[in-house]
Amino acid sequence: MSWIKDMISPKTRQWEEFYRNRWQHDKVVRSTHGVNCTGGCSWNIHVKDGIVVWEMQALDYPLLENSLPPYEPRGCQRGISFSWYLYSPVRVKYPMIRGALLDLFNDEKTKTGDALLAWQNLQNDPEKRKRYQKARGKGGFRRIKWDEALEIIGAANIYTAKKYGPDRVFGFSPIPAMSMMSFAAGSRFLQLFGGVHLSFYDWYCDLPNSFPEIWGEQTDVAESADWYNAKFIAVMGANLGMTRTPDVHFFSEARHNGTKTVVFSPDFSMVSKFADQWVPVHAGQDGAFWMAVTHVILKEAHVNKQVPYFIEYTKKYTDAPYLVEIAVEDDHYVPARLLRANILEKYSGIENGDWKFLNLDEDTGDFICPSGSSGHRWQEKKGDWNLKYTDSETGSGYNPVLSLIDRKDEILQVEFTEFAQDRKSKRGVPVKHVQTKTGKIACTTIYDLIMGQYGIDRNLGGDYPSSYDDASTAYTPAWQEIYTGISSATVLQFAREWYTTAEVTKGKCMVIIGAGVNHWYHSNLIYRAATMSLMLTGCIGVNGGGMNHYVGQEKLAPFDSWGSIMSGKDWNIPARFQQSPIWHYIHSDQWRYDGNQADYNTVPKNDFSSHHSADMIVKAVRNGWMPFFPQYDKNNFTIATEAREAGAKDDKGIQDYVIDQLKSGALKYSVTNPDEELNFPRVWFIWRGNALLSSAKGHEYFMKHYLGTHHNEIADEVAKEFVKEIEWKEKAPEGKMDLVVDLNFRMDTSALYSDIVLPAASWYEKADLNTTDMHSFIHPLSPAIPPVWESKSDWEIFREIARVTSEVAKKHLPGPILDIVNSPINHDTKGEISQPSIKDWFTGECDPVPGKSMHNIVTVERDYTLIYEKFISLGPNVRKGLGAHGISFPCEDFYDRLLQDKDHVTHIGNETFPSIKEDTEAINAVLLLSSVTNGILSGRAFTDAEKNAGVDLSKIKPLNNDISINFNDLQAQPRRLLNSPLWSGLMTNGRAYSAFTLNIEHLIPWRTLTGRQHFYLDHEGYIQFGEHLPTYKPSPRPELYGDLRKTIAEGKARLLNVLTPHGKWHIHSTYGDTLRMLTLSRGMEPCWLSEKDAEELEIKDNDWVEVFNDNGNYCTRACVSSRIPPGICIIYHAPERTYSVPKSSRNGNKRAGSHNSLTRVHLKPNLMVGGYGQFTFGMNYWGPVGVNRDTFALIKKLDNVTF
């Protein structure tokens, strides 16, 4: 063969080296992006001439099953732009401090010669304090030396702990999975210090409350490869092309393998183009559609035809056959609590009888206590916590009765409420009478209640819809038209295709859902509505099925080992974790601006549902449902000392002392008086997140009450007349925070408003770990180059902060000191079975028992001079074993293996510990000690699961035990996680991870009351809030929500629902400021408007507009588009205030705000209940969420634009 003759001579073609030279590079290193995008993509970072020049996706993912498309390539337009940041003009190269603060501090330092005394003087002078607080966010940064910055931080830490208590020092860093060691660095420091880590998943409104409600699970979903296994996919509130960019190919590829796709979205979104049918359901009304779908499924596939697969599944894996008492309320029958096993004579003496329930046996007609309930989980005898059809007390098998329709004693007309039209209907429910110890009661199955709730006429009499076309009665296809704007014919076709597909595929119908739904006030109900359709057709726990919620990179795969390092549990138990939504609601004083939730929430009228949210928080804190920090209006050190002085000898003595003090009123919960100076949060560390803007619902209230700087809020305070449990101060404090420290590689809004900005190494400059629920690999972040300029990794920065804090303590807080830690009753502990009913010890309804009727009170000894030594050493508690989600396993041998490596140990006194001083040491400790990366530990975890459940799991234990993945392995190639009972999906032989396949196939219960998936939520609070049965509630109306009390529409202005979904050109605020993304978008984050609204407002494309309400304002340019329906506008989450933001025409011509300038926190109180099965607190697991979708604002043209 010979070379084809060139069109021109090869000599002339020598110029081609021009482009070849550009491509040549020196080194390629694997890393990823530690950003909350859920992507978890492996990237090759190209280094040339000692600098990072560009990044390209890695392609070397191990393959899953042959029948699945591969994962390569992963990475999106945002990720591939990251290298811009490294050398960009927004890069933070050196420690920076606000000049006003530095000058004041230095003056005091000169006077006192001591950093702590200087800080003290500064804080005690209101004028000086106000001086630097007012300067926040207004320029004037100065470069300082690392030592200077650390000195101030160390002084502030110890000053605060000493004067107020360590629980006034807070940290916020979101979503650990994206760069888990960087997260752990700060949280470890805080927990060793006694500080508080703020939750994020709930605050971001990414926590789907329906998951704990139904499954007792934070979130567990399919990896994206499993989408390909689905044969029918419904997408809602998730714009896959936009937000699941590296995964959406599985969706489009499934289409070509014969999968039907339906997309619900009010706007024609990016993913809508992949839809076979696009359903522009009215914003936030998806729940109504799904209620009608379930109505059709029940009628056609459960009643008219009883599809065997559906019936069998419903019986076996849901709470449908469980018996519920039918009670009398006023003059009618209502569904009440689940029947407890111990109401029957034959079960009266059993252990945990309040937490075991009843079924009826099809064959014998006997009442049965099925195994697998929370009572079985926490009883002494192990092995009864499983989903076998056995009576746990007799061990005999049985066949549960799903419906009493064929064995009823009587039909009772039970009242069901439809909230949208406030219509009550009485419908026949078949009941059985049960002879209990205290008398005869009527009961029915949950399945029968569901039939009643959905209005399925089974000839039992009562008020039913006359047909699918009956629009006046819930939940018919015609009824949903009113709310969704979608035809009933569409519902019918959808429902029929859905259940037909589920029947022939045995459950391969899938919902993919996201923030577009989860951010609504009633999101838990919308999720439950859709999940009903999945459960009733056997689509949960099946590959290709599932409720797949992807919002926030919440899956931290090696939680077992990492959790210990992150929380400092290797040294101290317990940690201080704060539920952020209630914390911000209280501390940023947004509660003062909130009316009573009962006015905008749709609730039945009763005492419990009529509380103001702030009062409900107080109740929740006292009862141990929710945490709150600071704990008390007195330093915990002082309380402990006083308790000792009063004769307390041990933990119990201190507990008793605290309870007495609380009862007498001598000691008060901080939450009851948040505007009192003693109860302020004081020091705030922010890292890996944009706490002051992107996630700051009520951003302007943060500016005002936390920072004490300028703000755009104009709302009036209205809570005074509603609150009873919380002290009202006539003037709300402004500027509660003494010091805000931000670790950052870029000058984002949070950095801009912080007092000290520390230069953090970026994702191409440090070692870390990254996991996600979108796939089943674990990735490294690696330093392609060392940290640039003076930046340091988060691990190193917090290690340094620990060091200086210990240094200051040697002089100002030496020696051991007792701290008292309050912690709520926790999920996956026996506390789950502590409060069978709501009783308030504080009002004398029951005795105060820490950990049962109230929060835990634990005494912890701290030594502030040793924080640094402990930080860098893996503590001895690890020897006792690790675990999570109720699974635990021994790992002492592996801890000892770490100790054998003499190059990697530390010494405290005479004792030796594994060193985790360096980030790579900590990473390797996580990998060696986790059941998802160490085969032997995985095996041990399965052994524990087998013991708890009494089932044989040998088939799914790792085949080859001797696998242990370390950091170098991950740098060489992405590694797939091991099967572990820590998680509910099975991954044997390349099988795609799908949540709950472990439960379905191996009869492991869900971590719920009954151990089954819950249709019915019988917590007293849920019944009183009207959410015990799946239902539809309308979105709060803007006039009741209270965001527009003062804002008046002048001239051409229009009220629109402001939606803030995740955008195309940023991940939250990250990347949004890069020149690349700004060039490919519109140079800023515009406000998308419909053609119709724009025309009426005389706004043309690209005109400047102002969007505003009582909470603040946002100025941007209009993007007029036919794909936006009238009545809504979209401002994609989350524009920074740092670029291209002009001055507002309102509020004194100050810089306009951002998307969160339009929001204010509104909480759903029933999500605060605790101590009851799955309704038990877990950090980022349970609690109200920071909803924001129901926001309305006025929009008008902005004529004069100034910067």
Added chain:
Amino acid sequence: MDIRSQIAMVFHLDKCIGCHTCSIACKNIWTDRKGAEYMWWNNVETKPGTGYPRKWEDQDIFKGGWEKKGDSVKLKGAGKFQGLKVLFHNTNLPVIDNYYEPWTYRYNNLLDAPEGDDQPTAEPVSLITGEKMTPKSGPNWDDDLGGSPLYARNDVNFKNLSQVEKDSLFQLERMAMFYLPRICNHCINPACVAACPSGAIYKRGEDGIVLINQKKCRAWRLCVTACPYKKVYFNWNTGKSEKCILCYPRIETGQVPACMHSCVGRIRYLGVMLYDADKIEKTASCEDKDLIKNQLDLYLDPNDPVVIENAKKAGIADSTMDAARKSPVWKYVKEWGVALPLHPEFRTLPSLFYVLPLLPAMASMENGIYNTTSNSLWDDVENARLPMKYLANLFSAGDTVVIKNILKKLMAVRLHRRSATTGDISRELADSELKSSDMSTETADAIYRLTSLAHHRERFVIPPAHREEAIELIEQTATRKENTGFGFIEKPERGL
């Protein structure tokens, strides 16, 4: 028979996400420098829309490409001789307003601003003048139907739709969009090569990549006018025109172009095609209705003994032949016939083909209630939201039959796979759909596999470049081994 080999591409539009990762992969490596800011060798357009540069498809404005003249073709606006007349005043040349004025921000303000009475912000400034500016357009201004009254509604490809038809496309029940990623087509009949007065543009013999010699270019910019796809850009800093180089430094080392490597929608395919250069003129000058068929006829079957024989004579390497036989482009374009060139009526014979997008079924509105039901699981392709006429104006010089046949084929594959995987569509129905599209189940499975399951090495089959042989034409390859990389890098300068 004059056989040549051409690297060719397929972009599967049904899979395109519109994420623009491709654009940035390219930009990071090639056009992230002064004078090249506005160059998007790879860009992604929302359709309907007016693209980048704005309205590039409208040759009444830009006079790009070829037009038929008797049995031959002539450049529409920028022939060498016609071009010389307009060298100093080329009215057809797009100007900055058709592109955009590149900008940045005064980011330094965030760190450097002295203490003031309000929050500092980074204002936009021009990258050309350094002055404050308000961006009014950009390379992707109408992304996702942004500014639809100005852009999408003025899409040139609506030309033969009535106003009522056009308006209906912006109502909920018909609205739709899809994405059109574009790079240089590395045409077989490139107008840019023909238009260059300096002879600086050439097509590489071994792979058909079209390049602009950065030493020879004399800034005449006739290539900019001539390219009907507006994929040649003038670098205002170096004074040279530049365009997509198909990442030849990567291709030559067996790596795919950066845009294709980074395509997370996994929509891109690349492979080699053999064609008969003797037929170029005839093909380019045929009637509009024959354009698609004739272009497809240009490509030669690498399994045909006559072709193999002639390829040997033409000096085409065995390794290239082997790659041609595995080429995914051959499969999509020739074997299955489901991919079409963009605007074949420009007559440049592009080497980039598009598999058409399937779009949501049309809905209807009655009394404000939206109804999207269908008679079958997926409805008929004719009920897709964007009219066949529109797609035909983009991909088949107006021939709606070709469009419909392709969409039916794609749908038949889905029906077949549904039947095979769930059984709720009967075998009979699936078979009859396959038959009416003239496909066997094996073909349908093959289409499905390459569309859904293909790995990197199946999507991209790159013929070995045999650089050692190319180098040997200049110097001993061993000498290059010893010397390459030493020396000083010269930047191109104006007027060289």
